[in-house]
Amino acid sequence: TLIVSYFHKHMSEKHMGAASTVILDGGMGRELQRAGAPFRQPEWSALALSEAPQAVEAVHAAYIASGADVITSNSYAVVPFHIGETRFATEGQALAALAGELARRAVQASGKNVRVAGSLPPLFGSYRPDLFDASRVTELLNPLVNGLAPHVDLWLAETQSSIIEARAIHAGLPQDGKPFWLSFTLKDEDTDDVPRLRSGEPVAEAAAVAAELGVETLLFNCSQPEVIGAAIDAARATFERLGVEIHIGAYANAFPPQPKEATANDGLDPLRDDLDPPGYLHWARDWQQRGASHLGGCCGIGPEHIAVLAQKLV
Numbered sequence: 001t002l003i004v005s006y007f008h009k010h011m012s013e014k015h016m017g018a019a020s021t022v023i024l025d026g027g028m029g030r031e032l033q034r035a036g037a038p039f040r041q042p043e044w045s046a047l048a049l050s051e052a053p054q055a056v057e058a059v060h061a062a063y064i065a066s067g068a069d070v071i072t073s074n075s076y077a078v079v080p081f082h083i084g085e086t087r088f089a090t091e092g093q094a095l096a097a098l099a100g101e102l103a104r105r106a107v108q109a110s111g112k113n114v115r116v117a118g119s120l121p122p123l124f125g126s127y128r129p130d131l132f133d134a135s136r137v138t139e140l141l142n143p144l145v146n147g148l149a150p151h152v153d154l155w156l157a158e159t160q161s162s163i164i165e166a167r168a169i170h171a172g173l174p175q176d177g178k179p180f181w182l183s184f185t186l187k188d189e190d191t192d193d194v195p196r197l198r199s200g201e202p203v204a205e206a207a208a209v210a211a212e213l214g215v216e217t218l219l220f221n222c223s224q225p226e227v228i229g230a231a232i233d234a235a236r237a238t239f240e241r242l243g244v245e246i247h248i249g250a251y252a253n254a255f256p257p258q259p260k261e262a263t264a265n266d267g268l269d270p271l272r273d274d275l276d277p278p279g280y281l282h283w284a285r286d287w288q289q290r291g292a293s294h295l296g297g298c299c300g301i302g303p304e305h306i307a308v309l310a311q312k313l314v
Helices: 002-016 029-034 044-051 053-066 085-110 134-148 163-171 203-213 225-242 277-289 303-312
Strands: 070-072 115-120 154-160 180-184 217-221 247-252 294-297
Touching: 029 044, 029 053, 044 053, 044 085, 053 070, 053 085, 053 303, 070 085, 070 154, 085 115, 085 134, 115 134, 134 163, 154 163, 154 217, 163 180, 163 203, 180 203, 203 217, 203 225, 217 225, 225 247, 225 277, 247 277, 277 294, 277 303, 294 303
Parallel strands: 070 115, 115 154, 154 180, 180 217, 217 247, 247 294
Antiparallel strands: none
């Protein structure tokens, strides 16, 4: 009885991120390409939803097998930026629903207690806070939310470059009681002593807004590992100052620093040789020591990386 009781307590705490690190999944696009799934620009990872859905489910299954506690729906590229205005208008909600269904199916097939995060991407293009258009948020967000809602356990607004879009996405979510996770992408180059979003806004300001919005977990993603530690420090200090308990997490990419004119997923960038699984673990351990409890990977970080995180981070 004691053993069973301990097991349930441990699993419950792990699920909440209290007793041990919550392991997130890694990138989707490169894994689809590596598996031979149809993959081209501008559709990026959305192409496989319609042409090779089994490949998407297989990538999810690989991350679950590697030890991920949370997998993310393959809805990142289901926006006009990638699939075009016409196709988004006619198929956006159905593609989002399929993305959610494939993730849920992979979890059910695994028999494991894995949560599905509904990916809500930058609505107007990654790394492009300048393209934000408040007048179109509802038009672009609603199909994603409506399609994903039946299949996901939590909402993840990821790779956000600015506070204004994060606020807009939060405002457009249903009052369904599901946790809201928010992940910002950070300025990779021309950085000063203040960690900043790609918009130039300080991370400390973004963390204060996250607290205001009732975010359950604040993360930093799709940035080089070198800039994430300072962002974690700034977020933790902000939450301590405000007296709030919010989980902090990170999932970096394996790219070299991205210049200002770069757009995420505008092509397959080269990957850094030093960010193999042991190299990436080095960074993840640093983030963990700084207070991050939710750790995974973004573009270029695959199941082999996640397996090492799951084995080594406790």
